[in-house]
Structures are given as C-alpha cells and as structure tokens.
Amino acid sequence: MLIKNTIFRGIKLLKICVTQKNSFQTGFIKTSQKTVKLANGADIPIVGLGTWRSQPEEIENAVQIALENGYRHIDTAFNYNTEEYIGNVLHKWLESGKIKREELFITTKLPNFGNRPADVEKYLKLSLERLQLDYVDLYLIHMPFSFHSNEAGNGPLKNEDGSFSLDTENDIISTWKELEKQVQKGLTKAIGLSNFNSEQVQRIHRAEIKPVVNQVELHAYLQQKELRDACKILNVAVTAFSPLGSPGANTHFQNKYSYSLNDFPDILGHPIVKELSEKYRKQPGQILLRHLIQQDVIVIPKSTNPERIKANIDLFDFDLSSDDLEKLNALDKKEDGRIFDFMFFKGVDKHPEYPFKARL
C-alpha cells in the first residue's frame, strides 16, 4: 500500500514534459529542437554540446559551429578547462546581438576538490569569469565525493603513494546549502547533481531548493533504468553523459592517470547499432542519441568535428519504432556497462560518498 501511494504521489509530482519548441530564433538562425521542462520551470534543450577533452585549439571553432547549427545548450565544468574558450565565443555572439542570453542554456560544475561550503561561491565565480557571464543556467555538484585541494586550488591533492587525498569532513548537504545561496544571489538559475546514486539524490531532494537534474553516465550499455525511475518520481531530469560511449576516453585515462579499463566498449560498432543505422539511413551515433532522446533523456554528445557536431543535433526527422527501441534496450549491460567508475582516482572507493558498488 505504502509503495503504491509513493508511486502515485510520484506520478502526480512528475512534471517533466517534453515539448517541440520552435522558439529558438535569432537574427538569421532558426532552429527547432525538443526541450525538457525542469522543476524550476526552465526549458533545457534536449541536445547539448559536451566539451570534456575538447582541445583549446579546437573548442572555439566547435562552439561556433554548434551555435550556427542550432545548439543552445552547452555543457562544461570548472575542470574541463574549456570555459574560457566557450566564453570567448558566447561573448561575441551576445555582443553582436545574434543571440540573447535567455536563449542559451549553460551548465557548469563545482570541481570535486571544491566540494565544501567555503569554496562553492569561489569556484562558481571563477567559472562565471571564464565564461564571461553574469549567471549560469545550471550549476552541478560534479561528483558526490570530495578531495582536498592542491595548494594552487586547481586540482585534487594526492598522497605520497599516488592515492587521492579524501576529504571526509565536509558533507554534501552543507555543500548543497551553499549552492542554494547561489540561486538566491542570482549567480545560477538552478542547481543539480552529477554522478549521484538514487539514495544520494533522495537525500539532497529533502532540501529547500530541489536539484533539477542528475547528470550521469548513460548509454546503450548502461541504461540506468532504476536511477531514471527514482529521479522521475522526484521530478529530477536525467542528462546522459558519454551517450556515445565516450570513444577515446581510454587513451585519456591511460595518458592522464596511467589507468586503463579492460575491454573498453565500442558501442557505435555494435552490430545492432550498425543494422539500425543502415535501416534508417542514419549514422550509428544518431541512432544511439535518438534512442535516448526518444525516452526524454537529455544528451550532451561531445564533438569538435564539424560534420559530427551537425549530425549529433540532426535527430528530429525520424522516429525509432518500438521494436527497434526494444532492440536497443536489450543492449543494457547494467553495472557491467559502466565506463566511469572513477577508479582512476586511486582510493576514491574508500570515500563514504563513493556512489557505486565496488566491482568484484
């Protein structure tokens, strides 16, 4: 009975609605894409541009091409080191009047070495300075676990044995309370979470200002059905990071952390994805993205390649049939499909807020 009532209440609470929107209009650009209504009333474009691992020399061009092709949602983070370049392009577009600030949806994130009340405003203001903006649309706690900061304040502190120095003194609730203040100060329109498990989302959700988004790894091999259901009940929208399976991330893990994942997946190359790509005459990446947006999941594919940037938002002229959606649903490997368990941060699984079950 209790479960039934909870589900019923959840369905009543559910306000995430997806609408076809034609209102992104600028001087000479008119685009049409779906948006998802967030709990704070804002409309987030269902496709955004991811920017992790985008190189400094490519990122300005990528943002320029993305804006020209109708992207209005950009995802970044303090520690991607892309905010400054994104800011340069946004500034030009805003100053020239080609776009209005309210047409954009910009997300950035508090770094895992700034997860403490005293640091929240400092990092948000640094991000705003780099982005050349007065406010962001969404500010996320990047990860639920915290590290001590290095002396320069630009990275996590490491111990002598190479493990990361865990900060277990600051709890996520007190950090969240500080994020709430940033909404009240007008430095961000909304606040949210990233890489939080369902218990952690529920815990934060008791706060006065609710999280509007949980951004998590989500693709055909890790479909996060249970987490998505838990978020739906709380009216927390889900954004899929690495929606294409993050090809190339393994090289990055190897170069940066001397860490590598066994059997790094090639989701774009899966025979079912290839079969559907031929059937619909769409690229494998478009099939994977369509699979998610057709279920109202927000996606933020990263690309700096002009053709792929265009393809990744060209998703609104076809529908996958329910049989084909089922074929893609069947690719879910659940926890075995997870790429980002963050074990490249040596020792992170010892943090009390580590969100995943340690792999056997």
Ligand SMILES: NC(=O)c1ccc[n+]([C@@H]2O[C@H](COP(=O)([O-])OP(=O)(O)OC[C@H]3O[C@@H](n4cnc5c(N)ncnc54)[C@H](OP(=O)(O)O)[C@@H]3O)[C@@H](O)[C@H]2O)c1
């Ligand atoms: N919150 C978090 O902890 C977290 C973690 C990871 C990522 N993210 C966010 O999510 C975004 C996306 O995730 P991601 O960058 O890990 O992975 P992704 O978007 O799944 O994949 C990006 C990779 O796929 C390639 N690619 C892009 N479009 C393609 C297409 N249509 N066909 C074939 N290959 C394509 C890109 O190369 P080219 O650039 O050469 O096209 C790039 O190497 C990030 O950029 C970041 O903004 C957040």
